[in-house]
Structures are given as structure tokens and as C-alpha cells.
Amino acid sequence: MSRGRTGRALAEEAGREPARVPGSGSAAQAGKAPAEEAGREPARVPGPLPLSRGELRQILEELTGEQEAELFARARRKAQEGFGRGIYLRGLLEISNYCRNNCYYCGLRRDNRQLERYRLSREEILDCCQAAYQAGFRTFVLQGGEDPVQGPDWVEETVGQIRDRYPQCAITLSLGEHSRETYRRWREAGADRYLLRHETAEPKHYERLHPPEQSLQRRKECLWKLKELGYQTGSGIMVGSPGQGLEQIYRDLEFLWELQPEMIGIGPFLPQHQTPFSGEKPGSLTVTLRLLALLRLLFPRVLLPATTALATLDTGGRNRGILAGANVVMPNISPVKNRKNYALYDGKASNGAEAVEGLALLREELRQIGYVPSMERGDYHV
Numbered sequence: 484m485s486r487g488r489t490g491r492a493l494a495e496e497a498g499r500e501p502a503r504v505p506g507s508g509s510a511a512q513a514g515k516a517p518a519e520e521a522g523r524e525p526a527r528v529p530g531p532l533p534l535s536r537g538e539l540r541q542i543l544e545e546l547t548g549e550q551e552a553e554l555f556a557r558a559r560r561k562a563q564e565g566f567g568r569g570i571y572l573r574g575l576l577e578i579s580n581y582c583r584n585n586c587y588y589c590g591l592r593r594d595n596r597q598l599e600r601y602r603l604s605r606e607e608i609l610d611c612c613q614a615a616y617q618a619g620f621r622t623f624v625l626q627g628g629e630d631p632v633q634g635p636d637w638v639e640e641t642v643g644q645i646r647d648r649y650p651q652c653a654i655t656l657s658l659g660e661h662s663r664e665t666y667r668r669w670r671e672a673g674a675d676r677y678l679l680r681h682e683t684a685e686p687k688h689y690e691r692l693h694p695p696e697q698s699l700q701r702r703k704e705c706l707w708k709l710k711e712l713g714y715q716t717g718s719g720i721m722v723g724s725p726g727q728g729l730e731q732i733y734r735d736l737e738f739l740w741e742l743q744p745e746m747i748g749i750g751p752f753l754p755q756h757q758t759p760f761s762g763e764k765p766g767s768l769t770v771t772l773r774l775l776a777l778l779r780l781l782f783p784r785v786l787l788p789a790t791t792a793l794a795t796l797d798t799g800g801r802n803r804g805i806l807a808g809a810n811v812v813m814p815n816i817s818p819v820k821n822r823k824n825y826a827l828y829d830g831k832a833s834n835g836a837e838a839v840e841g842l843a844l845l846r847e848e849l850r851q852i853g854y855v856p857s858m859e860r861g862d863y864h865v
């Protein structure tokens with residue numbers, strides 16, 4: 484810790500309001516892609532990240548217990564200013580565990596021959612949405628691998644049918660990398676939001692996590708396309724993935740600052756036993772919580788989940804995430820029989836308070852820390 488600078492001072496600095504992002508302005512609303520028009524990357528940077536590498540190190544590695552408590556309290560207050568004591572609930576529907584990709588960290592990777600594969604039919608998806616709607620959910624998150632069978636036409640039709648049945652609900656997709664045209668069709672069919680973690684913004688680290696056929700550049704381009712098409716866009720990282728150090732996290736924060744996403748998903752890296760990273764150690768709970776708090780202060784209005792990975796790493800992880808500034812929880816609304824096969828990592832929590840059947844338990848757990856579930860759509864507000 485440098486002289487005269489406390490965790491509080493750092494957090495106050497981190498909480499400065501960003502300038503607006505050109506990519507979310509009128510050109511984007513008109514469907515134009517400024518980068519394409521100009522033939523180069525547009526100037527989207529909202530000023531430099533208001534945090535130095537030294538300050539990041541202090542926050543992640545050098546805070547005392549008291550300073551950490553102060554950081555979490557500031558992040559909590561910031562979240563409460565924007566969202567009160569309500570925690571938005573999203574119904575998470577894992578629609579397919581087939582994937583054409585081979586990310587080294589993920590149990591759904593195509594080379595995992597031991598995984599029992601499934602894909603939900605449209606009827607199953609609609610049934611799950613109906614049950615979730617009756618339970619009070621007003622956001623459905625359709626997540627899956629990049630499944631060639633559930634292609635652009637199939638997803639478009641599925642989104643359209645959900646939109647017709649539930650015009651007042653938000654539809655979030657998390658289905659990986661696709662062309663601008665595909666994203667456009669899904670948006671027009673009724674999708675409101677899209678989650679696509681960048682995983683790491685540092686090229687060498689990206690190569691450590693992915694095979695050569697996957698590209699950080701393409702991943703970033705997808706995120707910019709989503710923003711330009713008017714999706715509420717989410718990105719994020721795994722904390723403690725193999726090869727990640729402070730420099731990689733700093734580059735992630737710089738990229739997020741440039742992107743100004745409406746949602747940020749971070750959770751600890753957790754190894755999966757059928758992947759090349761099976762022997763790696765999990766990410767740190769402390770670092771994940773401190774990063775959550777820092778993200779809340781850097782991005783006061785962002786929709787920030789306390790992720791299932793956090794709840795898997797630590798039984799109290801979800802509540803600790805909320806007490807560090809998170810404001811979203813995503814209970815699983817998938818058919819119970821399929822959940823064990825959506826094996827992103829080992830030990831994934833998908834029952835109890837992590838599931839639609841466990842809403843009463845979730846409500847009680849939130850009440851114990853002074854929060855309540857919010858069943859509103861919970862859109863991002865500028």
C-alpha cells in the first residue's frame with residue numbers, strides 16, 4: 484500500500500464515472516458499424532482506465548482485513564444506490580451441451596468423449612420457460628455450446644416463439660460466436676441481451692486457454708457487433724485461470740473499460756476432470772470477491788451476477804458475492820435430468836438455492852443478509 488492511500492481512496496478513485504462509449508450511440512442505433520465504414524477500429528475508448536497497475540496490485544494482493552471490509556462495504560453501498568436491496572433473478576436454461584469448440588478449460592469441449600451429450604427440443608425449452616414464468620421469472624437466459632444443430636434458423640424460431648408467448652420478459656442468449664447477420668436476426672426475433680465472456684484480453688493468455696483455431700480478435704469483434712446491434716452485452720473472465728496474473732487481469736479491466744458492457748460475469752476458474760486443465764488449481768475466492776467489488780465501483784450500473792461458480796467454490800459464495808456488490812443471481816431452470824451433463828466444471832451447483840425449485844431457500848438465504856429477490860426484468864439503465 485503506498486503512503487497515504489487506503490483501500491477506500493483507491494475505491495473512490497475507481498468509482499469515477501466513465502465517459503459514454505461511442506459504440507452505443509446513434510450510429511449503433513441506426514445499425515451502422517462505424518469500424519466497417521471507416522475501415523478501421525473506431526475510437527471507442529472512454530478515457531483510460533482510472534486505475535493503475537500498482538493500485539490493482541494493492542487491491543488484489545495487499546489489502547488488510549479491515550481495508551477489504553471497507554472495499555466490500557463501499558461496493559455494497561454503490562450497488563444499493565442503484566438497485567436497492569433487490570437481487571435480480573434470471574432463469575438459466577442450458578439448452579445444449581454440444582459444442583464445436585475445444586476450449587482447454589471447459590467440460591463441454593468437443594474432444595470430451597466421456598460427456599453424455601444432450602440438446603433440448605423447442606418444446607422442452609418452452610415448457611421450462613412456462614414453469615419459470617409461473618414461478619415469477621421475467622428473464623430467460625438460453626445458454627449453450629456452439630451447437631451446429633441448433634443453428635441460426637432454429638434459434639431464431641425459438642426466440643421468436645418465446646417472444647410471442649412472453650412479450651414482457653427479457654430474453655438473453657449465451658450461445659457463443661456467430662456472424663453479425665446471425666446476431667442481427669436473433670435480435671430482431673426478440674433477443675434483448677447477449678452474454679459472451681472474452682475470458683482474457685491478453686493474446687498470449689488467450690492462446691494458453693484456447694486451441695489455435697480460436698481467436699481473441701474474433702471474440703472481441705463479436706462483442707463489438709453485439710453492442711452495435713443494440714444488445715445489452717455481457718462479457719467477463721474466469722478468475723485464476725491457468726496463466727493468469729495481475730497483468731492479464733489489468734488487461735481485462737482495460738478491455739472491459741473500453742467495451743463498457745451492460746453485464747459483467749466473473750467467477751473463479753474451476754477445473755473439470757475431463758479437460759487438459761484437470762490438474763490445475765481453482766481460482767481464489769478472495770481475488771474473485773475483491774474483483775467483484777472493484778468492478779462494482781468501476782461500473783456502478785452494470786448488472787453483475789454472483790455466479791454459480793462462486794457458489795460452487797464456497798458454500799456461502801453467492802451471498803459473499805452480493806455483499807461485495809453483485810446484484811444478479813441466475814437459478815437453473817433446465818430440466819433436472821440434464822443438469823449434471825452441463826458439466827462446464829466439476830461439482831457445479833445446480834440444485835437447492837441454485838435452482839428454480841429452490842426459490843424459497845434462495846429467498847431465505849437472501850433475507851438473512853438483508854436482500855430480497857427481484858422478479859423484474861432488470862434491464863440495464865443508463
Ligand code: SF4
Binds near residue numbers: 582585586
Ligand atoms: S467454453 Fe463455450 S465455446 Fe468453449 S468449449 Fe465450452 S461451451 Fe464451447
